[in-house]
Structure formats: C-alpha cells, structure tokens
Amino acid sequence: QAQLVESGGGLVQTGGSLRLSCAASRRTFITDTMGWFRQAPGKEREFVTSVSYSGGTTYYADSVKGRFSISRDNAKNMVYLQMNSLKPEDTAVYYCAAARFRWTQRGGDFDAWGQGTLVTVSS
Secondary structure: OOOEEEEOOEEEEOOOOEEEEEEEOOOOHHHOEEEEEEEOOOOOOEEEEEEOOOOOOEEEOOOOOOOEEEEEEOOOOEEEEEEOOOOHHHOEEEEEEEEOOOOOOOHHHEEEEOOOEEEEEEO
C-alpha cells in the first residue's frame, strides 16, 4: 500500500499555475517533515521544498523561492505544493517525500517517496 500518493500534475503554459497534492497514509505523518522533490529529464532528482511537522517552518530551493509555496493539512493528512509563475525549466516529475524528523531540510533524511506526478510547462 502506497504511503504517499501525488496528484495534480499536468500541462501548463509559461506563467501559469498548478497545485500539486500529496495524500499521506504513513502512521508518522503528523510528526514527519514533508517535502517535494523533482527530477527533470536527463537530470538527477533535486530538492524543491520542505515543511516541518507543524507547518510552521518551510525551506525552498533558490530556483523556486517566491514562486512556489508548500503547505500541509495535518487533519486531512495532505501536503500541497502551489506553483505559480511556472517556467519551462520547472518541467519535471514531482515527488512527495517524508522524513522521520520534525524538521529537516536535508535531502538524505527523506525515506519515503510517492510515485511522482508529471508537470510540463510549455513555452
């Protein structure tokens, strides 16, 4: 049974917006740091953003700062990624991930991954 399931990907034009969702069924969700990573064609997976267990602390990669926003709803076991002002270089498979820490921004701490959802930004 998948612990993390992403949805919301799709095709959008440059400058457009998308909202990704992640449904989490992991038992430790309410004490996990949650994050989003992405992998573009031919590139390695990279960190995008993370949010602490309470939602009070967030961290963003420089490439998305000011354009993307992560949030979580612990009552619904959901994590969201609001993506605005999208650029062609944002095209990638986006993965939801969980870490068994109340707060971390280290990619190596994430130990659970979703199957990914594809975001394509056309120029």
